[in-house]
Amino acid sequence: MxxxxxxxFGMPESLKFQEVTEPSLGPNQVLVEVEACGVNFPDTLxxxxxxxxxxDLPFSPGGEVAGKIIGIGEKAKNFQIGDAVLxxxxxxGFAEKLAVDTDRIxxxxxxxxxxxxxxxxxxxxxxxxxxxxxAQLIPGEIVLVLGxxxxxxxxxxxxxxxxxxxxxxxxxxxxxxxxxxxxxxDFTINYEKEDLKSRIKELTNGKGADVIFDPVGGHYSESxxxxxxxxxxxxxxxxxxxxxxxxxxxxxxxxxxxxxxVFWGQFSKLEPGKNTENVSQLMQWIMEGKIKxxxxxxxxxxxxxxxxxxxxxxxxxxxxxxxxx
Numbered sequence: 567m568x569x570x571x572x573x574x575f576g577m578p579e580s581l582k583f584q585e586v587t588e589p590s591l592g593p594n595q596v597l598v599e600v601e602a603c604g605v606n607f608p609d610t611l612x613x614x615x616x617x618x619x620x621x622d623l624p625f626s627p628g629g630e631v632a633g634k635i636i637g638i639g640e641k642a643k644n645f646q647i648g649d650a651v652l653x654x655x656x657x658x659g660f661a662e663k664l665a666v667d668t669d670r671i672x673x674x675x676x677x678x679x680x681x682x683x684x685x686x687x688x689x690x691x692x693x694x695x696x697x698x699x700x701a702q703l704i705p706g707e708i709v710l711v712l713g714x715x716x717x718x719x720x721x722x723x724x725x726x727x728x729x730x731x732x733x734x735x736x737x738x739x740x741x742x743x744x745x746x747x748x749x750x751x752d753f754t755i756n757y758e759k760e761d762l763k764s765r766i767k768e769l770t771n772g773k774g775a776d777v778i779f780d781p782v783g784g785h786y787s788e789s790x791x792x793x794x795x796x797x798x799x800x801x802x803x804x805x806x807x808x809x810x811x812x813x814x815x816x817x818x819x820x821x822x823x824x825x826x827x828v829f830w831g832q833f834s835k836l837e838p839g840k841n842t843e844n845v846s847q848l849m850q851w852i853m854e855g856k857i858k859x860x861x862x863x864x865x866x867x868x869x870x871x872x873x874x875x876x877x878x879x880x881x882x883x884x885x886x887x888x889x890x891x
Contacts, residue, residue, distance in 0.1 A: 629658075656831070684887055693718055762790055863887075
């Protein structure tokens with residue numbers, strides 16, 4: 567079968583498009599014929615050996631897959647050949663076939679295209695977990711989203727509005743901010759041209775943001791935190807900037823604020839029941855037309871390294887997807 571292969575840790579340009587051996591099927595696994603695979607920021611870390619989990623070489627990146635079951639392990643139950651599924655695999659998705667543990671498989675409701683399904687779990691799953699489970703967002707609160715035009719940021723904008731919040735979207739260009747407004751952002755901040763802390767205070771009449779959603783990190787984090795409200799919740803989602811920030815601990819003390827880690831991948835493993843409820847709710851909202859993934863660009867399998875490069879260079883608006891069917 568054909569796949570994108572990572573034979574040594576490095577940049578996207580070092581990945582190879584080639585024939586590889588088909589995966590062997592474990593007793594508690596299903597074999598999925600991949601139709602679409604989402605492109606996510608963790609993919610760029612995994613290929614560099616910088617992520618929390620480090621797969622054995624060689625491997626295929628791509629952790630978010632939609633496809634159909636074509637094989638079932640001897641101990642796998644409640645699955646049938648031909649079932650349409652979502653797979654939260656961590657890696658292995660940039661390939662024509664994928665063996666996945668059954669506890670990482672979700673049924674795909676009829677009517678949801680593979681490319682939409684394969685671009686939902688990481689971004690909307692992360693954002694929904696962050697706002698619902700970690701921040702316990704209350705309708706009427708103010709949410710500030712950094713990196714708001716990226717995949718996970720844009721999902722946070724859309725979900726924040728759906729959950730009844732007033733949303734401030736912060737991004738680095740007018741093109742990105744226009745996309746955020748299309749997704750419902752009430753206010754926008756161009757943090758390349760405007761002072762982030764001052765603008766937050768201005769837009770909130772001096773109160774500050776109740777919830778700050780930060781997938782960016784870097785030097786924006788402290789400026790944003792200085793604009794947090796009393797008893798605010800700061801959601802640490804990721805470090806797309808490439809720099810892990812250091813927040814002076816007097817700031818949460820003075821604001822009575824909380825810094826909350828958001829590690830959706832671990833949440834989905836340690837609290838599978840709650841995660842399944844969240845995914846079911848997201849699928850329902852998709853079917854009802856209440857949320858809709860913005861696919862910035864579609865790629866063929868051999869173009870997957872280009873997609874990863876676009877994310878690393880922060881040129882991806884919304885979500886990228888690799889299509890195999």
